[in-house]
Amino acid sequence: MTSLEIEGAAEQIAADTELAADIQGFTPGTPAGSVSDVFLTGATGFLGVFLLEELLDRGLTVHCLVRAADVDSARDRLHANLETYDLSESTATDRIRVVPGDVTLPKFGLSDDDYAELAGRIEAIYHTAAKVNFLTPYKWLRKQTISGTHEVLRLACAATAPLHHVSTLGVFGTTENTDPRGELDTTGPAADMPLGYTKSKWVAEQLVLEADNRGVPITMHRPAQVWGDSKTGACQKNDFVWRFITGSIQAGVYPRNFRLKMNLVPVDYVCATIAAVAAQEAALGGIYHQIGPAAIDSDTIRDFIRSAGFEIKEVSIIKWLKAISADVDNAMFPLIRTTMLMEQEEPLLFTDHLTRRFLDGTGIECPSIDEKLFGTYASFFVRHGHLPAPAQSA
Numbered sequence: 001m002t003s004l005e006i007e008g009a010a011e012q013i014a015a016d017t018e019l020a021a022d023i024q025g026f027t028p029g030t031p032a033g034s035v036s037d038v039f040l041t042g043a044t045g046f047l048g049v050f051l052l053e054e055l056l057d058r059g060l061t062v063h064c065l066v067r068a069a070d071v072d073s074a075r076d077r078l079h080a081n082l083e084t085y086d087l088s089e090s091t092a093t094d095r096i097r098v099v100p101g102d103v104t105l106p107k108f109g110l111s112d113d114d115y116a117e118l119a120g121r122i123e124a125i126y127h128t129a130a131k132v133n134f135l136t137p138y139k140w141l142r143k144q145t146i147s148g149t150h151e152v153l154r155l156a157c158a159a160t161a162p163l164h165h166v167s168t169l170g171v172f173g174t175t176e177n178t179d180p181r182g183e184l185d186t187t188g189p190a191a192d193m194p195l196g197y198t199k200s201k202w203v204a205e206q207l208v209l210e211a212d213n214r215g216v217p218i219t220m221h222r223p224a225q226v227w228g229d230s231k232t233g234a235c236q237k238n239d240f241v242w243r244f245i246t247g248s249i250q251a252g253v254y255p256r257n258f259r260l261k262m263n264l265v266p267v268d269y270v271c272a273t274i275a276a277v278a279a280q281e282a283a284l285g286g287i288y289h290q291i292g293p294a295a296i297d298s299d300t301i302r303d304f305i306r307s308a309g310f311e312i313k314e315v316s317i318i319k320w321l322k323a324i325s326a327d328v329d330n331a332m333f334p335l336i337r338t339t340m341l342m343e344q345e346e347p348l349l350f351t352d353h354l355t356r357r358f359l360d361g362t363g364i365e366c367p368s369i370d371e372k373l374f375g376t377y378a379s380f381f382v383r384h385g386h387l388p389a390p391a392q393s394a
């Protein structure tokens, strides 16, 4: 196994998945279809801000937990993030309520009165907050994962509000068995996962699933690698595939025969699906996958880059690594150690049969990432200064 870390032993992980006794089942206070006020974590992040937009589009009032000293700076952070993703003009900001707090603190760091008021208002919880960093070892994520997951579950109990938890397809890890993984297939084992990030997401899932066993109403959502908005191209620049693309364009070289193959899925589809599924009472207790129509390989990405007008020369992987390592300002430089983890002989495939059942009649369909959509993404990156204009590339 290629591994960035050897810590995160099975015993430690098993202990971390023990759910506190105070989290116990309840009946939702409001039927899923009649919810009007929801609580959202992670709205200053990428997926979270698009989920915010989707929930607002559905007419909901969204109470957003934001790490900040006070309401004004929390609001400023949220608005800055809407601008980052070209969302500030389309968003119904009058239905956003900011809650300054930290998901890992007891009651998020709110006073008892503020916490009680929040619990009295909200009718569903969408939890996307997480430390998404492929370089952080599990031992530095475990405390955040354990307390963060417990705190959103405690709020769910206090508010009698279902928890809609955002996980990742990374919880399947990699094993000899290459059968496509469906929503109900076995995940883990976490101890074999090379990234602390995926270990921590698996641990969070176990806590949420134990809460489900105790009767806490939940839905669990596992997106594939999330790419930008299919209409505007807005995407996060820290996504590792985009860092790989940006770094290759910056260096003017692309690795030949690189065994990268990934399922990539536009963020607007992911968020529309999460919100549509969560709005259905019958979906409670279920696990749902948000995947693109097909996995995309390295040669296809190379062709997309060229069709968007960027010049790249194919070189051996060694030469590509040398070119990236030679420039500390290269977008891929910080992730160079993870490059080999991106290579897979046989990438895992996934299915989404249960999810599709809940999308019937909604009109929600996942767009394919093709040359045209890649061009829309590239234009967003050029417009925001994350990529050189094609004519200026190496």
Ligand SMILES: NC(=O)c1ccc[n+]([C@@H]2O[C@H](COP(=O)([O-])OP(=O)(O)OC[C@H]3O[C@@H](n4cnc5c(N)ncnc54)[C@H](OP(=O)(O)O)[C@@H]3O)[C@@H](O)[C@H]2O)c1
Binding pocket: 041, 042, 043, 044, 045, 046, 047, 048, 065, 066, 067, 101, 102, 103, 104, 127, 128, 129, 130, 131, 132, 144, 148, 166, 167, 168, 169, 201, 222, 223, 224, 225, 226, 227, 236
């Ligand atoms: N991006 C993907 O391709 C992908 C794929 C599958 C699953 N997911 C899942 O989707 C979720 C969002 O991912 P992302 O890529 O959008 O990540 P992101 O851009 O890094 O956003 C993470 C969010 O979590 C918040 N957060 C972290 N620690 C917090 C804390 N202690 N208290 C309150 N908020 C905290 C961050 O707030 P600050 O701004 O204060 O740091 C930020 O708003 C994660 O659960 C991730 O596992 C993402």
